Amino acid sequence: RLSALCCQAVTLPALSCVALCGGTHGNELSGIYLVQETLKNKRKGEAMEAVTVVTVISNPRAVQQRVRYTETDLNRCFTYAMLSAPVSERTPYEIIRSQELNSLLGPKGSGQAVDLICDLHNTTANMGLCLITYADSDWICLHICKHLQARTNDPYTSVGKHGFAMEIGPQPHGVIRSNIFTAMQEAVHLMLDWVRLFNSGTQFDEGSVDVYTMVKNIDYPRDPYTHNITAAVHPELQDRDFCLLYPGDPIFLSFSGEILRYKGKEPLYPFFINECAYYEKGVALLLARKSKVKIPAIQCSRA
Amino acid sequence: RLSALCCQAVTLPALSCVALCGGTHGNELSGIYLVQETLKNKRKGEAMEAVTVVTVISNPRAVQQRVRYTETDLNRCFTYAMLSAPVSERTPYEIIRSQELNSLLGPKGSGQAVDLICDLHNTTANMGLCLITYADSDWICLHICKHLQARTNDPYTSVGKHGFAMEIGPQPHGVIRSNIFTAMQEAVHLMLDWVRLFNSGTQFDEGSVDVYTMVKNIDYPRDPYTHNITAAVHPELQDRDFCLLYPGDPIFLSFSGEILRYKGKEPLYPFFINECAYYEKGVALLLARKSKVKIPAIQCSRA
Known part of the structure; x- marks a missing residue:
């Protein structure tokens, strides 16, 4: 059956509601200010839209304190187990907040959930603009990625996290750099343009996207x-x-001056090199394999 | 009398004891690892030195938590008032620690104090290597600055803080970059070389040093x-x-796209541009006037 369908566009439901989330990590400032700015312009009274954009500050306490998180990493709290865990006085704030967000944007896996979540992040690594999706067969995310790649300088996509995160760097946590803010703003605009085109019935051609799939991570020597x-x-x-x-390529220089080299047998693509928040996770860099993923033509089923 | 002395070197006491301090701010990593590395090499058993180097982790609690400070900025706790303040259960940790450091390295202003403190810092600003001294007539600091300027690419000096801080950037707080670590390590070696030469009786010629004197600061638009x-x-x-x-030069770009320009009447030199830790202080950048300070020839009085 699949082969019989290969020349037709895959049809997918409209993306009526898109959530734009900033401040999932409270010290990654671009998304926070972008969400606030989007909200301000909304208040100025935009016309009725073909897409509803819900703006969310994911972790307001962490944002206020300018820290990644207050008790536990919110980005690790969206498992089904955590979302349905009973709450007591000793439940970390971020778990309570993840349940609030699940009510607001979900429930996860249900028909009431928002159609697309764009979670805005920064990294201290020199990753440019990078889309992180949770599966390499999410045609919506991969088509958005292709759309952005054709219109900006350096978007990438990778696989491994739940959700669809937009990761931009380099920017120190706790700092906002205008060029990074502008790059994120443009990428969000392009993403929403794509959603509007999709919802209005535009067919997007088949093609391919370079995908970096995480293979393993390397810790600092300790x-x-x-x-x-x-x-x-x-x-x-x-x-x-x-x-x-x-x-054989150098990966570390010890404080006493010794060079340590990559001992893997396969050439791989490093990313999240020297990300501030990953020191505590025991990660100096991640390594990925690159592949070309074919994506089918897609079109909104409603049109 | 001064004019009669102008051709002779100013004589100053030997610098028998130098304190090398890292981790005054617990998320500025270069100084922390440099102090730990220096300590490790000391343990390996160095020969008797013409100068004693005391290594100090200034704020161990903040270092452990990877934060600038735990309750209050340690760098603002070295006033005479704070150093002699009575301690209660509610005294912030950093005030208690400043009194401990005063016992260890001071007492401040006394004859028992160490002869030179080099306090190691990082900044997210692109300041290169910068020596910050508390007075523009501290001939020791200015001669060290001249010594470093002749041997490295980009040291500057500025006036305005108490103590002698070595500030290197750009590096995100909570991150260590090898190039910044190496630059700091080299600068500290050059500084100690200078102290050894000075203590052994070398006369350092008169000359001049470019000094940036802080004039004012500018906050972000809010x-x-x-x-x-x-x-x-x-x-x-x-x-x-x-x-x-x-x-008239642009200084800010608002999140809505508006350019804001420098309204001062005098051209000035910006520094600490977009330093992470200064958001909470209401400082987007500092502005300085540049001047050439003449420094006399100096020699150790002991030689």
């Missing part, structure tokens, strides 16, 4: 007793996100 | 009700620390 890191990312690797890393 | 910032540093100003800013 002192076995204190667990303190003993090396920094090598200057030749720093800022080279999505540039192929070959076996 | 919403009068929420106090939220409404603009980011303009892309044309971002990363242009120590490049002359002229009246």
Whole structure:
């Protein structure tokens, strides 16, 4: 049956409601100010839209305190188990908040859920503009990615997280850089343009998208007793996100001057190189395999 | 009398004991790892030195939590009033710690105090290597600055803080970048080389040093009700620390796209542009006047 359908566009329901989320991590400022700015312009009274955009500050307490999270990482709280966990006085704020967000934007997996979530993030890594999707067969996300790739300089996509995150860097956490804000703003506009075109019945051609699929991560070298890191990312690797890393290439320079090299057998693509928030997770960089994913032509079923 | 002395070197006491302090701000990582590395090499058993180097992690609690400070900024706790304040259960940790450090390295203003404190800092601003001294007539600091300027690419000096801080950027707080670590390590080695030469009787010639003297600061534009910032540093100003800013030059780009310009009457040198920790202080950048300070020849009085 699938082969008989190969020349026709895949039809998918309209994306009537899009959630734009900033401040899932309270010290990643671009999304926070972009959501606030979007909200301000809404209040000025925009015309009726073919798409409803819901703006959300995901973790307001963390935003107020300018920290990634107050008790636990909100971005890890959207499992079905956590969303249905009983709440007590000792439940971390972020778990309570994830349940609130599930009421607001979900319930997860139900028909009432918003059609598309765009979760805005920053990284200290030099990743440019990167879309992170949870599956390599989400044609909506991959078509949005293709749309952005044709119109901006450096969008990538990768697989591994739940949801659809837009990750932009480099920007220190707790800092807003105008160029990063503008890049995110343009990407969000392009994404919403695509959704409007899709909802209005435009057919998007088949094609292909480069996808980076996470293979493994590498931690910093650490002192076995204190667990303190003993090396920094090598200057030749720093800022080279999505540039192929070959076996034998330097990855760390220890504080005493020793070069440590990549011992893998396969060349892979590093990303999230030296991301601030990943020190505590024991991750100095992630490594990905690159592939070309074919995406079918798609069209809104309503049109 | 002064004119009669002008051809002779100013004699100053030897610098027998130098304190190298990292982690005054717990999320500025270069100094923390440099102090730990220096300590490790000391343990390996260095020969007797012409100078004693005391290494200190200034704010161990903040270092452990990877935050600037736990209750109050330690860097603002070294006034005589705070150093002699009575301690109660409600005294912030950083005030208690400043009194401990005063016992260890001071007492401030006494003959027992260490001879030179080098306090290691990072900034998210693109300031390169910058020495911050508390007075423009501290010949030791200014000679060290001259020594470093001749041997590295970009050291500057400025006036306005108490103590002698070495400030290096750009580096996000909570992140260590190998190039910044190496630059700090080299600067500290050069500084200690200078101290050894000085202690051994070397005469340092008279000369001059460019000094940036802080004139005023500029805050981000803010919403009068929420106090939220409404603009980011303009892309044309971002990363242009120590490049002359002229009246009419853009300084901010608002989130709605409006350019805001420098309204001062005098061209001044911006620095600490978009420093993460200064958002809470209401400082988007500092402005300085540049001058050439003449420094006399100096020599150790002991030699």
